[in-house]
Each structure stands twice: as structure tokens, then as C-alpha cells.
Amino acid sequence: MVPRLERCGMCGAAATSGLAVPGADARFHDYDAAVTAxxxxxxxxxxRQVHARMVMARYRPPVYLATRLVIMYVRCGALDDARNVLDGMPERNVVSWTAMISGYSQSGRHAEALELFVRMLGAGCKPNEFTLATVLRSCSGPQNIHQVKQVHSLAAKKNFESHIFVGSSLLDMYAKSGNIQEARRVFDMLPERDTVSCTAIISGYAQLGLDDEALDLFRQLYSAGMQCNYVTFTTLLTSLSGLASLDYGKQVHGLILRKELPFFVVLQNSLIDMYSKCGKLLYSRRVFDHMPQRSAISWNAMLxxxxxxxxxxEVVQLFRTMxxxxxxxxxxxxAVLSGCSxxxxxxEGLDIFDLIVKEQNAMLTIGxxxxxxxxxxRAGRLQKALDLIEKMPFDPTPAIWGSLLGACRVHVNVSVGEVVAQKLLDMEPGNAGNYxxxxxIYAAAGMWKDVFRVRKLMLEKTVSKEPGQSWIILDKVIHTFRSSERFHPSKKDIDDKIKELYIDLKAAGFVPDLSCVLHDVDDEQKERMLLGHSEKLAITFGLMNTPPGLTIRIMKNLRICVDCHNFAKFVSKVYGREISLRDKNRxxxxxxxxxxxGDYW
Structure with a gap:
């Protein structure tokens, strides 16, 4: 009879099941069948009853049967019982150790998994590919990169480095540790790649915000015949959300439908998030409303x-329904408080916050x-905001002071702005945004000497401002524009067109907001500088290269300025074009x- 092999779901180790073991007595077969069941x-x-009967009968199970007990307890989540069996075994094999390590790893007890792995090596037991793949899952995070490299070295010595299970775990851990170059090196050397390894490397790029790279790699692998599962598409949708790439998002959604993949909640949640970040809330709501079951994450994504x-x-109404x-x-x-903001x-936001304080105070965080x-x-209640900062049970973070400084800019409050800015400059002396x-604030108040003083301070501290840039996707090509763009192939045509637009918009009542220029120059020069803002260039390019009636979709890495916001509003009115613009905040x-x-951002 040929032995039937089963692969342990916990550790991947092969173990014979229900077979006669040479030299075993009749009790072995009964215990083996019972434990297997x-x-x-x-x-x-x-x-536990079967195990207790063995103890009462003073039956000493052989290594195979004791290992089955370990696996049984691990599968049932009784890790302490499994460890007691393992510690009581006079002899252990690689399957025994691996099953216990896997139990700790999958339960989040990573320190114990690593400690047991070290004991296994100290006992002279050689790990197999499943042991190494299992222990690697307990080495995630930048703080454990040293352990990942040690296990990697061991895998290389044992010639397991290119094994599909070990390789997939290695590249996954390298990616989660932020070392995407090493993860890619491991991936490229795999002799064969399965869905897990392909998904792991795409996920690695996506988790680090390298969305273009994740999309490009997916396209290459898919063209080469990669098989995808719902995790692959969930990961890809994360990158498409970051790129705000609606066309690709629709294609992926269609691909999911054609492949008839089961709509797991996590996949539908990713679709909701992707469509909302691409400016298509109607599509998000359609996915949400057709979900057979929704988790809290589903509601949160919609909120x-x-x-x-x-x-x-809609945030308040949906919250009440939820x-x-x-x-x-x-x-x-x-999500609700942010939506109200x-x-x-x-x-409404203050009422909900007061209700939370009264009923669910334990859930409150600094966020x-x-x-x-x-x-x-945002509402201009700057003093009340300062009072809340003093009363809250947390130390204010740079993000909190930063939002208040932004409010001071909107409401041109110099006195509060100076106090808040000093807090931020002490906490983040290298953050150019605060300067x-x-x-x-100083420029809006016409305090040019103070503007120059702040600029001089930036030079002394060698702090540089992140350059503003906007981008638009046309025919699957990303066109990026920086402020005062000089290198785009269509620069001259864009410059000519934007001057033409300016004439039409001014005739319709558009007045440039010169306070957005941080230079003490004459008004004519300020207007020329405002024309060079990246979002204006991207909008103009979109008008030039898309047919009438099509929505112009723009993304920007920084917060849109007041003048560009007004410019976009007038373009939408004068030329009858809908503009979707996603900036850093909203x-x-x-x-x-x-x-x-509502001009409230």
C-alpha cells in the first residue's frame, strides 16, 4: 500500500496519516485514528480526552503520534497544551518543532516562536524549508531586519533560498521591513513564482507607497501569465487608490467580475476606497449598497x-444608520469627526464629540x-481650539499644531499664528511646511519684513520647501507639472493657452488672489507668478487635450492655494467642464x- 501524505495546514510538514507503523502495537492504531479525527x-x-486516556494507560506515544498531539493542540489554539507535549517528548523531529513554532507565529507570539527556533537549532535539529518559511513570519517589521538576514543566511547555506515557500516568505519580510530592493532581488532569483510570491512583491511596493512600481510590476507579471487571487487585486487596488487612477481601477474591477472571483469583504472594501479616492463616490456607494455583508471597515471606508x-x-446620516x-x-x-470638519x-461635530466623551470616553485617542x-x-474659533489643546489628556503632536497653524493662515490671525509656529519650529526645526x-500668514497681512526674516531663517537652517507638483493621466500616460514648469514638451502651447484662459476668466469676473504670492513685487509680476502654479498648468493641459464634456482629473502633492481654487471654479463655469482635483488633504x-x-478647506 502506498502511504497517503497530508500537508499540515499549520507548518507545511508532511506526516503520514492513518498508516501502520512498523513495530507499533494495536493501541497505536486506535490512538492515531482518534487524534487524526x-x-x-x-x-x-x-x-484532550484521547490524550488523557494515553496518560492514564501509561502509554508512551512514539515521536510520530506525539507530534500529531502537538499539531492537534496547535490547530485548536491550545498552545500551552501543545508546548507541554513538546517539552515532554524525549525525542523530537523537525515536524514537532515546526508545528509549535508555526502555532506561536500564527498567534502573534513572535518572540516565543523565535526563541523556540533558537532552541531547535541548539538541540541539533536541522530546519527544513517549511521551518524557515514559518519562522520568517515572526521577523516582520524594520526592528527585526537583523533576524530576517540571519534566517536568510541560514536558508542560503541549506540551499533553500530559492525554494518557493522560503523565497516568498523572505521577500515578504524584506518588503515589510522597508527593504524593497532586497525583496526584489529574492523575487527575481526564484526559479518559479506562484500567486503568493507575486502578490507579496506587488504588496511590498504598494505598502511603501511606490504605486507606479507596483502597477508596472503587476502589468508585467500579468502579461507573463500570473494567476491572481482576491489578495492580489486587493493589493493592486491600494496602489490605484494612491495614484487616483480611475481608468485602471475600472479595468481591475471588470477583471474581477470576469474571473468570477468571490467578493470577499476585504476586496469590496478596497473597491470602495479606490473609487472614493478616484473621485467617484457614486461608484463607491454602489459597491457598498450591494455588499451582502458589511464589516465596520466597510462603513468606515464609506464614511x-x-x-x-x-x-x-452624508457622513452624519450614514453614521446614524451604521x-x-x-x-x-x-x-x-x-472618520465622522473628520467628515464634520x-x-x-x-x-454637529462638537455634539458628536461631547456624546463620545460621555458614553465612550475610553475610545478617545489623540486623533x-x-x-x-x-x-x-477651520471655523475660526482659534482661541477655543487653543483651550482644548490645554485641556486634553494628551501632549499635542506636530500634526495638531500644524492644523491650527493652517487655520491661522486661512483666518490671517498673526498673534495666534506666531505662538503656534514657535511651538512647531521647536518640535520640527527641519519641516519646511511650517516656515x-x-x-x-505674514504675507497675507502685508508684513514683508517678517516674511524675509522667516526666509532667512530657512536658509540658515538649510530647510528647503517641497516643490509643488500636479499631474494628470491622459491615455494611460502620466503628465507631471511643477510650478513654473520649463521642461514639458507642450510648454509653449500651454503658456499660450493659459494666457487665453486668463482673458476669458477675467471677463467673467475672476480676480487673482495676490496674497498667495510670497514675494514683495508689483501686482503684474505677482499675476505672472500665479500663472505658473502647477495645478493651473495641469488644468490647462487637460482642457487642451480632452474632448468637451469629459471630466478633467487632477492630483496635487500639496494643498491647493486659494487663487488656484478660484481659477478652477471659473474654468468649470466659463468652459462648462467638471474638474476633479485631489490635493494633499481632500x-x-x-x-x-x-x-x-463649499470653499471650506
Missing amino acids: CVERRALREG MGYGRHGIGH TEEVKPDSVTLL HGGLVD HYGCVIDLLG VILSN FHLLADGACTC
Whole structure:
């Protein structure tokens, strides 16, 4: 009879099941059948009864059967019982050790998994490929990169480096540790690649925000015949969300439908997030409404989508509906407060915050306080925001002070702005954004000497401002524009077109906001400088290269300035074009001279 092999779901180790073992007595077959049944059914109570009967009968199970007991306890989540069996075994094999290490690893007890692996090596037991793949899962995170390299070295010595299980685990751990170059090197040397390894390397790029690289690699691998599962598409949708690439997002959604993949909740959540970050809330809501079951994450994704677009009333309404079906979590409350802040719903946001303080105070984090401070700052209640900072049970972070400084810029409050800016400069002396916002406050107030003083301070501290850039995707090509763009192939045509636009917009009532220029120059020169802003160049290029009626979709790495926002509103009105503009903080959907943000951002 040919032995039937089964692969252990916990450790990947091969173990014979239900076979006659040479020299075993009749009791072995009974115990083996009973333990195997408990493993398959994850029957912990019955498994303990079988084990107890062995002890009462003073039966000493051979290594194989003792290992089956370890696997049974691990599968049932009784890790302490499994460890007691392992520690009591007079002899252990690689399967025994690997099963226990796997149990610790999958339960998040990574330190114990690593400690047991070291003991295994000290006992002279040689790890196999499944042991190495298992222990690598306990080495995730930048702080454990040293352990990853040690296991990698061991795998290389044992010639397991290019084994599919070990290689996939290695590249996954390198990627999670931020070492994407080493992860790619491991991936490229794999003699064969399966769905897991391909998904792991794409995920590595996506987790580090290297969205273009993730998309390019997916296209290469898919063209080469890569098989995808729902995890692959979930990972890819994360990158498409970062790129705000609606066309590719639609294609991936269509691919999922054609492949008839099961719509796991996590995949549908990714679709909701992708569509909302691409400016298509209607599609997000359609996916959300057709979900057969929704988790708290599903509701949170939809809430954050509405908040990102400044549709505060939908955030509040959806939150009330959610409380009837699912228990809100900390992220839910964060999404609601943020949505109220971006939507200008000051009173509603404060009411919800007061309710949380009374009923769910334990769930409050510094992030919730930050949203309320941002809410008050946007509404111009700067002193109340300062009072809340002093009263909250957390030390204020740079992000909290930064949101308040931004509010001081909007409301041109020099006195509070100087106090807040000093806090930030002490905490983050190398953050150029803080200097720039303070300069904006001084410039808006006409305090040019102070503007020059801040600039001089930046030079002394060798702090440089992140250059503004915007991009638009046309025919699957990304066109990037920087402020005062000089190198784009269509530069001359864009310059000519934007001057033409300026004449039409001014005739319709557009007045440039010269306070957005941080230079003490004459008004004519300020207007010329404003024309060079990257989002204006991208919008103009979009008008030149898309047919009438098509939405112009722009992304920007920084917060849009007031002048560019007004420019986009007038373009939408004069030329009858809808403009979707996603900046660093939120979405702006402009149509017929109005924006969904209500000029409140």
C-alpha cells in the first residue's frame, strides 16, 4: 500500500496519516485514528480526552503520534497544551518543532516562536524549508531586519533560498521591513513564482507607497501569465487608490467580475476606497449598497470617502444608520469627526464629540482631539481650539499644531499664528511646511519684513520647501507639472493657452488672489507668478487635450492655494467642464462655478 501524505495546514510538514507503523502495537492504531479525527475536526475537548486516556494507560506515544498531539493542540489554539507535549517528548523531529513554532507565529507570539527556533537549532535539529518559511513570519517589521538576514543566511547555506515557500516568505519580510530592493532581488532569483510570491512583491511596493512600481510590476507579471487571487487585486487596488487612477481601477474591477472571483469583504472594501479616492463616490456607494455583508471597515471606508469629499451631511446620516447595524469603533469616530470638519458641520461635530466623551470616553485617542481642534480652527474659533489643546489628556503632536497653524493662515490671525509656529519650529526645526505657512500668514497681512526674516531663517537652517507638483493621466500616460514648469514638451502651447484662459476668466469676473504670492513685487509680476502654479498648468493641459464634456482629473502633492481654487471654479463655469482635483488633504469637485468643499478647506 502506498502511504497517503497530508500537508499540515499549520507548518507545511508532511506526516503520514492513518498508516501502520512498523513495530507499533494495536493501541497505536486506535490512538492515531482518534487524534487524526480530532485534528481534522479541531475537536479540542475530545482531543484532550484521547490524550488523557494515553496518560492514564501509561502509554508512551512514539515521536510520530506525539507530534500529531502537538499539531492537534496547535490547530485548536491550545498552545500551552501543545508546548507541554513538546517539552515532554524525549525525542523530537523537525515536524514537532515546526508545528509549535508555526502555532506561536500564527498567534502573534513572535518572540516565543523565535526563541523556540533558537532552541531547535541548539538541540541539533536541522530546519527544513517549511521551518524557515514559518519562522520568517515572526521577523516582520524594520526592528527585526537583523533576524530576517540571519534566517536568510541560514536558508542560503541549506540551499533553500530559492525554494518557493522560503523565497516568498523572505521577500515578504524584506518588503515589510522597508527593504524593497532586497525583496526584489529574492523575487527575481526564484526559479518559479506562484500567486503568493507575486502578490507579496506587488504588496511590498504598494505598502511603501511606490504605486507606479507596483502597477508596472503587476502589468508585467500579468502579461507573463500570473494567476491572481482576491489578495492580489486587493493589493493592486491600494496602489490605484494612491495614484487616483480611475481608468485602471475600472479595468481591475471588470477583471474581477470576469474571473468570477468571490467578493470577499476585504476586496469590496478596497473597491470602495479606490473609487472614493478616484473621485467617484457614486461608484463607491454602489459597491457598498450591494455588499451582502458589511464589516465596520466597510462603513468606515464609506464614511471616510464622504468626508474626503466634504459631504458632511452624508457622513452624519450614514453614521446614524451604521449605529443601527454595526458597533462603531475608534476609526469610525475618527472618520465622522473628520467628515464634520471637512464639511464645515461645526455644531454637529462638537455634539458628536461631547456624546463620545460621555458614553465612550475610553475610545478617545489623540486623533479624535486632533479632528475637533481642526474643526474649531477651520471655523475660526482659534482661541477655543487653543483651550482644548490645554485641556486634553494628551501632549499635542506636530500634526495638531500644524492644523491650527493652517487655520491661522486661512483666518490671517498673526498673534495666534506666531505662538503656534514657535511651538512647531521647536518640535520640527527641519519641516519646511511650517516656515512656509508662517510666511503665508505674514504675507497675507502685508508684513514683508517678517516674511524675509522667516526666509532667512530657512536658509540658515538649510530647510528647503517641497516643490509643488500636479499631474494628470491622459491615455494611460502620466503628465507631471511643477510650478513654473520649463521642461514639458507642450510648454509653449500651454503658456499660450493659459494666457487665453486668463482673458476669458477675467471677463467673467475672476480676480487673482495676490496674497498667495510670497514675494514683495508689483501686482503684474505677482499675476505672472500665479500663472505658473502647477495645478493651473495641469488644468490647462487637460482642457487642451480632452474632448468637451469629459471630466478633467487632477492630483496635487500639496494643498491647493486659494487663487488656484478660484481659477478652477471659473474654468468649470466659463468652459462648462467638471474638474476633479485631489490635493494633499481632500477632494474638490468643481462644476458650474462651485465646489463641493463649499470653499471650506
